[in-house]
Amino acid sequence: MKTLRILIGQNLGLLLAIGMFVVLYALYVGMHPRYSMNVVTQNGNEMLALIFVSMAQASAVLVGGLDLSVGPLMTLTNTFGSHVLAGTGGNLILGVLACLAVGTAGGFMNGVIIVYGRIQPIIATLATGAFFIGLALLLRPSPGGRVNGDFSWALTNDINEFGYTYGWWEDLGWFGLLPMQFLILLLVLLAVWFPFKRTVVGRGVYAVGSAEGAAYMSGVQVDRSKLAAFTLAGFFAGCAGVYLTLQMGSGNADAPQAGEYTLRSIAAVVIGGTSLFGGVGGMVGTIFGAMVLRAITFIFRVVPEDSIFGFMASPLLQPLFEGVILLLAVSLGAARVFRIRNRLLLYT
């Protein structure tokens, strides 16, 4: 019983994010007139790029920084991907790997500037963000590119379609109805994040995020952990770029979109229970944070117009409601202010 309470206490942010998502998504499902697995796949399509960008942001936030270049880096990978994902067969696999390499290299560059240049992450990534947008504009001065249709179809639908497109399998029962986005996300989590978290460097990320000085005195390789965290952020941003390319089928150096993704990623990280001061939180919460943000958008699409909440269906009001809900969600953290006994604890 006691361990359970400790476990809950340690994962309060995560549980809150899951709870928020469940409530919001249940509302959405309840109001949706034609809910089916197709809708889930569609939702997954709109969620996954934001999820990856938010994971990138979380990686930087955990080590005590903030990465304003995750959106631009996603855009850069997107424009790069629109060139290299146009081939066929094995070229596509190489193309995906090249995209991920571009993202990782961008993140590594951020890391080098931050660690060896000793510039504050927020301002260093503000500058590299402009740099990445510039590169993206070089690669795609105007929107365009034609991504291999089969490939993007196969990866943005359910598992059955994936097999069907390449003639590998036809019907895998209920498993085949799961969206590919879910599989991709699971793969990245299991292959990259969970192993990373268990390494010495990964542990160091949390240590540096909670107290850099103490981590240094305890013999943590501070520089290595920081570098790894920002490189990992670049890798996740690269994942987002690849997925966005597959989803859109083309490349677009869209600076406003990049900025929007960056800002939303910060919100997703916070809603997911990761502290902006670093060292507390994780990827699973962040994923739910991003899904909460998307679920808010989804709900407004399905509010029945003749119900008492019909006024919410008005497209003119949606941005306002989204903003208010976002503000309320991030203000939930304020609850601790009213529980705290010693005011001095507020300032730590």
Added chain:
Amino acid sequence: MTALKIDKPIAIGIVFIFAILAVGTIYTLTHIGTAPLLQPTYLIQQLHFGAFLGITAAGMMMVILLGHIDLSVPWTLTASAMLAANIGGVTGDLTGLGVGLAVGLVNGLGVAYLRVPSMIFTLGVNTVLLGLMVMLTGGHAPQSAATDLMLFIGRDRTFDVIPHSVVLWILVSAALVFMLTRTSFGRYMYAIGNRESATYLSGVNTPWVIVGAFVICSLCASIAGLALAGYSARAFQAMGDPYLLPSIAAVVLGGTHILGGRGRYAGTVVGVILIVLLQSVLSLMQMDEAYRQIIYGAVIVVMLLIYGRGDRVQS
């Protein structure tokens, strides 16, 4: 005169400004054969336009000094200008400033009393303001013509030479420098930026200082919005978006520490002039947007590598 003392960031900023002017002049001399960059009309024009960024960055500096940040600046600026233009007349102008006051109060109360990190709280407020503007002005074409006051402060010049926006920038600057260096409120701001708990224990009403700084920041954004609407003769959606990141960059390039507690106002002015000139010279050289962004990012990194490096963590 501590306000005029030259320190490292300011000196290097000034060197960079001259370097930009030199490179631009060499370019125009070799390509066009004239040196428009060195003419007073060009420089005054840059100041005229730079004043909007200058006023925004001045406000931004106040919250950065506390170790906070205000991401609601773009839509505070836009909302002020749009509402003021929509209502029109003196009432409109006052409404515009009222928007700044209200947003600043909300931001300040949220950050100081609810203790929500400013980065995320102001982001939420920005989204709410965007939503409000879409709700109020969407669906029909709102009146967006600038009021007389806006035209006066944003577009007009005295004797066709002195832009009023620059005079306004100087007035705002003078007020802020006085506040930062000559009032206890200003000193508290530096103190909070250095160590909030120590300032609180010294008996300072720290929450109110934070609220005050956020109000100043939002008011500056409102003023910049009104002036900018005057400059373009109308208010429009998203007019504030290009002002967020450059204003942060200007403050940091001027030597203000992004985590708060350190920084001089003169540096922010230098940072603003640097960014405005850089953008203007790059567009004069008919550089592609792509190269402009790359050079812009590179200049920020290079300048910070020269003087903005943090201390190595040792304990």
